[in-house]
Amino acid sequence: xxxxxLPMRRIASSRPVATAVWMFALVMPALGQKLDIEKESVxxxxxxxxxxxxxxxxxxxxxxxxxxxxxxxxxxxxDEFAQWQSQVRAKLLELMNFPEPxxxxxxxxxxxxxxxxxxxxxxxxxxxxxxxxxxxxxxxNSATSANPAPAIMCIPxxxxxxxxxxxxxxxxxxxxxxxxxxxxxxxxxxxxxxxQFARAGFVAVAxxxxxxxxxxxxxxxRGTTMDDRNTISRYLIxxxxxxxxxxxFQKLQILDWLREQSHVDAQRVAVSGHSLGTEALxxxxxxxxxIQGVVWNDYLAATRERARASTKPNHRGxxxxxxxxxxxxxxxxxxxxxxxxxxxxxxxxxxxxxxxxSHSLNLVQKAYQIAxxxxxxxxHYYPQYHDSANRRDGKPIPEGLSSTEWLxxxxxxxxxxxxxxxxxxxxxTGQFQxxxxxxxxPPAPPEAVKTLLK
Numbered sequence: 311x312x313x314x315x316l317p318m319r320r321i322a323s324s325r326p327v328a329t330a331v332w333m334f335a336l337v338m339p340a341l342g343q344k345l346d347i348e349k350e351s352v353x354x355x356x357x358x359x360x361x362x363x364x365x366x367x368x369x370x371x372x373x374x375x376x377x378x379x380x381x382x383x384x385x386x387x388x389d390e391f392a393q394w395q396s397q398v399r400a401k402l403l404e405l406m407n408f409p410e411p412x413x414x415x416x417x418x419x420x421x422x423x424x425x426x427x428x429x430x431x432x433x434x435x436x437x438x439x440x441x442x443x444x445x446x447x448x449x450x451n452s453a454t455s456a457n458p459a460p461a462i463m464c465i466p467x468x469x470x471x472x473x474x475x476x477x478x479x480x481x482x483x484x485x486x487x488x489x490x491x492x493x494x495x496x497x498x499x500x501x502x503x504x505x506q507f508a509r510a511g512f513v514a515v516a517x518x519x520x521x522x523x524x525x526x527x528x529x530x531x532r533g534t535t536m537d538d539r540n541t542i543s544r545y546l547i548x549x550x551x552x553x554x555x556x557x558x559f560q561k562l563q564i565l566d567w568l569r570e571q572s573h574v575d576a577q578r579v580a581v582s583g584h585s586l587g588t589e590a591l592x593x594x595x596x597x598x599x600x601i602q603g604v605v606w607n608d609y610l611a612a613t614r615e616r617a618r619a620s621t622k623p624n625h626r627g628x629x630x631x632x633x634x635x636x637x638x639x640x641x642x643x644x645x646x647x648x649x650x651x652x653x654x655x656x657x658x659x660x661x662x663x664x665x666x667x668s669h670s671l672n673l674v675q676k677a678y679q680i681a682x683x684x685x686x687x688x689x690h691y692y693p694q695y696h697d698s699a700n701r702r703d704g705k706p707i708p709e710g711l712s713s714t715e716w717l718x719x720x721x722x723x724x725x726x727x728x729x730x731x732x733x734x735x736x737x738x739t740g741q742f743q744x745x746x747x748x749x750x751x752p753p754a755p756p757e758a759v760k761t762l763l764k
Contacts (some may be wrong), residue, residue: 657683
């Protein structure tokens, strides 16, 4: 048999053309086909037997029909509810797949500096072999061994750092808040939750997310506070762990240390999370029954419902994508969703500052009623959705939505997504019986003042 060989230069010259054709195919619909976005918004089978040929369609079938095994039931009796809470805690602990505990050095204080009204301390935690986790502690001058104060752990939004939480200068120019990063930076002063709590009399702990701020690798060279956390998350998952579980494992140990401090009232310890911080906060609150107050500064919605509803393709035929892998706890949807886990916190005091789909929040309120603590949950919406007539969520939220349309149905105004200290500080000082903090700084913005007066 005779083979014909092309000259090497001929092969090399064909590569740019092949690459261009390949890239064109990625961004253009197939020739002769025109995408009808509205028709394709809802994923349908098109077969008489209802089965799906596309894998994405089969996945949508699962989202429509598979029910979490430990979903909250509004018909629970109080005894059934207590039993369900224990099951949820045990299953979530299993899903976290924490490493086996290994004796490690005690946390070490690196330095201490005076600030107006409080003392700022920097500490290091050694949560497991090979790992160092710095954190900041703001101790009010009023907190002493003779007069221990309540304490709170503050967890930032996605790109936030512990330094910004504490109102401190960034560790380097690349970490300076500006308009280049996540929306949270646009509200950098409002997101300084640790210093706001410290001024109100709380011992406040400020922490970083894994791969963020001081826990990042080469982020400072790219002008951002964050590493490629999708890659970090993927490798953690392949090792049987997850981004959220790593974060929670570290923060549980900081909370244990915090309760041992003589100037801290161990019976009055709370957690406060903004945006991404609510995900670690949620697992902390479920797994640690000693947490006696929860500030959920984000909207609350079922993540499965969001995935099911967000199917509207763009002009290129691409449906809304999933959040980055750091939001994933493998197996979580098999057992429960976020509203179920928030319901499992009852009867401990809970504040939700940015609303969400009303049916998700109603489920949480029902859990508090079953627990005999209806007054222990306080729910606020974005000012634009304060009036129920302006909310457009149904049950369930319909399929066929874009990412932006989902936020509208979920009663979210993303431009006003920041830590609501003007709600959180008075609420938690009241729960923990601290003196009235007076006007919180920064004060409520004009669009929120009207709702507070109603």
